[in-house]
Amino acid sequence: MSLILLTTGTQAPFDRLVRVVDRWAAKNPDVHIVGQIGRGNYRPRHIETKPFLNNREFRSLAHDCTLMLAHAGMGSVLSALEYRKPLVMMPRDPQQGECNSDHQFGTARRMATLPGVYCAYNAAQLIHRLDHHRQLNAPEALQQSQRQQELSQFIAGFIGRQTQQTAPGG
Amino acid sequence: MDTKVLAVASRGGHWKQLMKLEPAFRGCDIRFASTSHDNPGVGKTSHYFYLPDANRHTPLNALWLLCTSAWLVLRLRPDVIISTGALPGLSCILWGRLFGARTLWIDSIAHADQMSLSGRVARYVATTTLSQWPDLSRMTGVEYRGAVL
Numbered sequence: 001m002s003l004i005l006l007t008t009g010t011q012a013p014f015d016r017l018v019r020v021v022d023r024w025a026a027k028n029p030d031v032h033i034v035g036q037i038g039r040g041n042y043r044p045r046h047i048e049t050k051p052f053l054n055n056r057e058f059r060s061l062a063h064d065c066t067l068m069l070a071h072a073g074m075g076s077v078l079s080a081l082e083y084r085k086p087l088v089m090m091p092r093d094p095q096q097g098e099c100n101s102d103h104q105f106g107t108a109r110r111m112a113t114l115p116g117v118y119c120a121y122n123a124a125q126l127i128h129r130l131d132h133h134r135q136l137n138a139p140e141a142l143q144q145s146q147r148q149q150e151l152s153q154f155i156a157g158f159i160g161r162q163t164q165q166t167a168p169g170g
Numbered sequence: 171m172d173t174k175v176l177a178v179a180s181r182g183g184h185w186k187q188l189m190k191l192e193p194a195f196r197g198c199d200i201r202f203a204s205t206s207h208d209n210p211g212v213g214k215t216s217h218y219f220y221l222p223d224a225n226r227h228t229p230l231n232a233l234w235l236l237c238t239s240a241w242l243v244l245r246l247r248p249d250v251i252i253s254t255g256a257l258p259g260l261s262c263i264l265w266g267r268l269f270g271a272r273t274l275w276i277d278s279i280a281h282a283d284q285m286s287l288s289g290r291v292a293r294y295v296a297t298t299t300l301s302q303w304p305d306l307s308r309m310t311g312v313e314y315r316g317a318v319l
Binding site for chain 2: 161
């Protein structure tokens with residue numbers, strides 16, 4: 001049996017996403033869905049939800065799930081890569097009051113180039129992904145990228161410059 | 171003496187990005203602050219500090235955040251403050267600048283087409299402001315020095 005972990009981030013609810021997933025869950029009782037959905041107005045009836053999961057609960061579900069389903073936040077992307085779980089994400093739309101800017105569209109478009117990360121821009125695309133979720137690929141094992149090394153080195157240098165400044169003659 | 175570093179990020183994606191950079195802090199006298207009440211699993215419990223969450227739509231919380239972050243920065247007196255966002259990090263950087271710390275703002279990788287609002291303010295406050303996207307760096311003049319991914 002599939003286990004899907006649905007998360008909508010720490011800042012705001014995402015009823016549009018939860019509603020589609022809940023209705024899909026009603027037609028697919030063989031799939032177990034657990035959601036961290038914040039405090040929205042929509043009350044799902046076919047999925048198990050909590051406003052927030054604690055770290056331990058999240059880690060255990062992230063480890064066991066077959067699919068992650070989320071808003072297009074970087075926390076979701078980084079978790080999917082860390083646990084090597086396929087991720088389907090739907091960007092929040094500022095025109096529907098789901099967040100302050102359209103930055104999640106930028107995240108979705110760019111992150112969907114990573115293997116194992118998939119986008120759904122509307123309910124139909126999301127349902128299609130859900131119907132075929134067993135065929136989605138998992139992300140590749142994380143390796144430290146050159147960009148990551150560059151940033152770490154810059155930070156170490158930034159901190160180091162301070163040491164030189166505060167240690168005269170050192 | 172080891173450099174005292176305060177690393178700040180709101181819970182969720184900002185925090186996850188900060189943790190990708192955690193190896194760069196090893197060997198420093200490091201303290202972490204975030205908006206989870208409990209230490210999200212990094213370092214000693216006594217080296218983790220809670221800050222209230224706030225954004226531009228919650229002015230009262232933002233005021234409270236300004237007070238608590240001032241107290242935190244005054245108490246710790248870090249040499250360096252680093253943040254990957256959002257408002258709690260900016261608030262610490264603001265006080266850090268006033269109390270003589272060197273400050274680094276790393277704009278979230280979630281902001282690929284435009285700097286975050288806090289990032290746009292950080293440009294005028296932080297010692298150094300980075301974007302994680304080369305194109306955005308070229309457009310805005312903010313430095314690019316790599317990314318968390």
